[in-house]
Amino acid sequence: MNKRFTRILATSVAAAALVGSLGACGKGSASAPSVGSNEITMWTHNAGNAEELKAVENIVDSYNKSAGAKAKIKVQAFPQDSYNDSVVSAAASGKLPCIVDIDGPNVPNWAWAKYLTPLKLDADVSKNLPSTVAKWEGETYAVGTYDVALAMLARASDLKAAGVRVATVEKPWTKDEFQDALTKLKALGKWEYPLDMGTAGTGEWLPYAYSPFLQSFGGDLINRDGFQSADGVLNGDKAIEWAQWFRGLADQGFMAKKSGKDSTQDFLNNKSGLLYTGSWAADKARAAVGKDLVVMPSVDLGTGPKIGGASWQWGVTSGCNNSAAAMDYLSYSLKPENLAAVAKATGTIPATDEAAALLPEYAKGGTNRIFMELSRNYAVMRPETPAYPFIATEYGKAVQDILAGADPKTALDKSVKAIDANIKSNGGYKN
Amino acid sequence: MKQTLNSTSLSSAAAMAVRILFAAVAAFPIVFMMVSSLKPDQQIFGDMSSVAAFLPIGNISLDNYAAVFERVPAARFLINSIGISAVTVVLGIFINSLCAFALSRMEIRGKRVVFTAILATLIVPFQTLALPLVWWVNQLPYFELNGFSLEISKGWLDTYQVQIIPFIANAFSIYLYHQYFESIPKELDEAARIDGAGWFTIYRKVVMPLAGPATATVAILTFLPAWNSYLWPLMVVQSEELRPVMIGIQYFFQLNVSWGEVMAYASLITIPVVVLFIAFQRSFINSIASSGVKG
Numbered sequence: 001m002n003k004r005f006t007r008i009l010a011t012s013v014a015a016a017a018l019v020g021s022l023g024a025c026g027k028g029s030a031s032a033p034s035v036g037s038n039e040i041t042m043w044t045h046n047a048g049n050a051e052e053l054k055a056v057e058n059i060v061d062s063y064n065k066s067a068g069a070k071a072k073i074k075v076q077a078f079p080q081d082s083y084n085d086s087v088v089s090a091a092a093s094g095k096l097p098c099i100v101d102i103d104g105p106n107v108p109n110w111a112w113a114k115y116l117t118p119l120k121l122d123a124d125v126s127k128n129l130p131s132t133v134a135k136w137e138g139e140t141y142a143v144g145t146y147d148v149a150l151a152m153l154a155r156a157s158d159l160k161a162a163g164v165r166v167a168t169v170e171k172p173w174t175k176d177e178f179q180d181a182l183t184k185l186k187a188l189g190k191w192e193y194p195l196d197m198g199t200a201g202t203g204e205w206l207p208y209a210y211s212p213f214l215q216s217f218g219g220d221l222i223n224r225d226g227f228q229s230a231d232g233v234l235n236g237d238k239a240i241e242w243a244q245w246f247r248g249l250a251d252q253g254f255m256a257k258k259s260g261k262d263s264t265q266d267f268l269n270n271k272s273g274l275l276y277t278g279s280w281a282a283d284k285a286r287a288a289v290g291k292d293l294v295v296m297p298s299v300d301l302g303t304g305p306k307i308g309g310a311s312w313q314w315g316v317t318s319g320c321n322n323s324a325a326a327m328d329y330l331s332y333s334l335k336p337e338n339l340a341a342v343a344k345a346t347g348t349i350p351a352t353d354e355a356a357a358l359l360p361e362y363a364k365g366g367t368n369r370i371f372m373e374l375s376r377n378y379a380v381m382r383p384e385t386p387a388y389p390f391i392a393t394e395y396g397k398a399v400q401d402i403l404a405g406a407d408p409k410t411a412l413d414k415s416v417k418a419i420d421a422n423i424k425s426n427g428g429y430k431n
Numbered sequence: 432m433k434q435t436l437n438s439t440s441l442s443s444a445a446a447m448a449v450r451i452l453f454a455a456v457a458a459f460p461i462v463f464m465m466v467s468s469l470k471p472d473q474q475i476f477g478d479m480s481s482v483a484a485f486l487p488i489g490n491i492s493l494d495n496y497a498a499v500f501e502r503v504p505a506a507r508f509l510i511n512s513i514g515i516s517a518v519t520v521v522l523g524i525f526i527n528s529l530c531a532f533a534l535s536r537m538e539i540r541g542k543r544v545v546f547t548a549i550l551a552t553l554i555v556p557f558q559t560l561a562l563p564l565v566w567w568v569n570q571l572p573y574f575e576l577n578g579f580s581l582e583i584s585k586g587w588l589d590t591y592q593v594q595i596i597p598f599i600a601n602a603f604s605i606y607l608y609h610q611y612f613e614s615i616p617k618e619l620d621e622a623a624r625i626d627g628a629g630w631f632t633i634y635r636k637v638v639m640p641l642a643g644p645a646t647a648t649v650a651i652l653t654f655l656p657a658w659n660s661y662l663w664p665l666m667v668v669q670s671e672e673l674r675p676v677m678i679g680i681q682y683f684f685q686l687n688v689s690w691g692e693v694m695a696y697a698s699l700i701t702i703p704v705v706v707l708f709i710a711f712q713r714s715f716i717n718s719i720a721s722s723g724v725k726g
Contacts, residue, residue: 081681085665268473
């Protein structure tokens with residue numbers, strides 16, 4: 001009896017000692033991350049993404065060692081999927097670091113919430129890809145070192161067998177050509193569904209991937225004149241046409257209502273013939289498929305092909321006690337060699353032509369040059385309004401409902417009602 | 432007679448077959464996870480449409496496990512979670528059983544109201560309390576020994592104790608102990624008191640030794656959420672060296688997901704739970720059966 005209780009207490013003491021010793025060797029920064037003599041903290045979403053994290057750390061190391069460094073930068077990495085939650089809870093407790101990275105479309109929301117301060121950089125960003133510079137109410141709040149682009153991947157041999165031409169940046173497929181291509185690919189009998197649009201995707205993938213189709217039809221997520229209502233653009237005739245077309249792809253058996261969990265892997269395993277995905281999948285696909293791989297632009301559904309613009313970008317928080325150093329670091333990180341290093345490590349599109357010239361695959365004639373052209377020619381920024389996170393969620397729900405069989409008009413009207421109510425309840429998201 | 436024997440053995444064989452079928456269905460996800468952790472991504476998806484998905488055949492290796500340790504500080508995360516869970520369990524058993532003991536055995540005015548109030552907290556989901564709790568723990572004083580001087584700062588964020596202390600007191604554990612203590616005859620307390628025992632001695636030497644099954648259940652039901660803790664550490668821990676295992680799983684969900692590595696990491700973090708369950712399963716089942724609750 002006594003022995004058992006003593007054992008429990010002993011275990012307790014041992015366990016407490018274990019945690020105590022862990023604490024001794026791994027004490028976190030319990031105080032505010034930005035305090036300290038001349039050290040500022042930078043948060044990034046790259047935990048687990050060794051290549052990108054290493055590239056970022058290399059830039060930080062070289063800045064810290066440079067003669068002109070105004071502060072020592074300390075990097076803390078978080079997993080991407082949970083990064084925003086960590087930032088929001090840190091903001092709630094007043095513990096935001098000096099520099100944060102942000103998914104581009106969220107920048108206006110974070111600026112509106114006063115997490116971010118406008119950037120005042122020495123670096124000239126006027127020649128950067130427009131989608132790598134995030135503005136709200138006339139001020140620049142974040143800059144990215146890279147962007148990504150949506151495209152269609154296919155095997156040239158499959159297209160040839162089906163008698164379908166390869167779409168190009170100059171001559172993308174029209175809506176009718178796309179329909180014809182899918183019909184012919186399906187007739188090959190190689191796949192249950194010839195097209196994989198990543199319909200199992202969730203979260204930001206839904207607006208990022210599918211709102212460009214809506215925009216190509218002539219609709220949009222919100223009326224961009226003042227960003228006060230989605231009525232007439234998200235539930236107008238063009239939007240209904242988009243919804244019917246999108247649902248029709250599934251109804252005609254061209255794509256699954258819910259694709260596999262990993263669309264790229266399914267494409268590589270020949271479970272689909274045409275993959276709608278981002279530039280991040282290109283290197284992996286090229287390594288597996290080789291020269292048979294073709295990268296094509298998205299479809300022109302009426303107003304030209306559209307793709308989502310903006311990826312992860314960097315900003316400075318409004319509570320930073322050494323914002324001059326934070327701005328100085330950001331300017332340093334935008335040097336062409338730094339942009340090129342990150343793009344090379346991550347397989348993304350460098351933010352400037354100068355940086356692209358340092359990378360053979362993105363230089364003119366390079367295998368990935370097409371993504372830069374797609375980004376420059378077709379990128380549409382997701383609505384630059386603090387309401388975007390809410391709009392994205394509502395649109396995502398509508399996409400899933402429409403795929404599941406909901407009446408397009410009803411589903412889109414519901415989204416519009418919710419979005420307009422949200423904007424109204426937040427006083428129009430005025431600064 | 433022979434026919435009766437035959438029909439008896441046939442029906443028991445059929446019952447056994449049904450049990451095996453149910454056991455297999457329950458085990459399939461774990462088998463799939465462990466088998467897939469040994470395969471390259473392409474093969475995982477290639478095998479998906481056949482029974483090969485559950486068999487360690489084809490291109491089998493430990494490469495995914497090696498990659499896991501390269502991508503994530505898995506050993507550190509495991510040690511953190513073991514430490515955090517162990518302390519939460521041990522302190523949880525002590526604090527919650529003491530509370531339940533007082534509510535069950537001692538004559539305290541208003542104890543029914545207190546017990547009801549404790550139970551009422553069960554209906555409030557943690558997610559609704561999370562943000563206010565972050566604010567609160569950020570206001571608490573933090574004591575740190577620096578050499579020979581004791582330093583005081585504000586805020587518990589990014590520490591081990593913020594992952595432990597808010598989860599020690601648990602209404603369900605108190606309820607479980609309370610119900611169990613109610614089934615232990617009060618005459619034992621009276622006999623101990625005649626022998627000169629005080630309340631703590633009765634708790635320590637009479638009641639707790641008889642509450643083994645309840646303790647086993649509380650241990651498991653405290654361990655599981657502590658081990659699976661995700662939202663809270665996400666909100667309060669910034670330093671990588673303080674993160675628990677569940678945060679680690681997110682490290683694998685990049686733009687190009689490596690499913691073999693996901694399965695390898697998931698297998699690694701499942702093993703301690705399975706070992707704990709096997710060790711305590713008899714007491715766990717006994718307690719669940721006797722208290723009529725399920726976890």
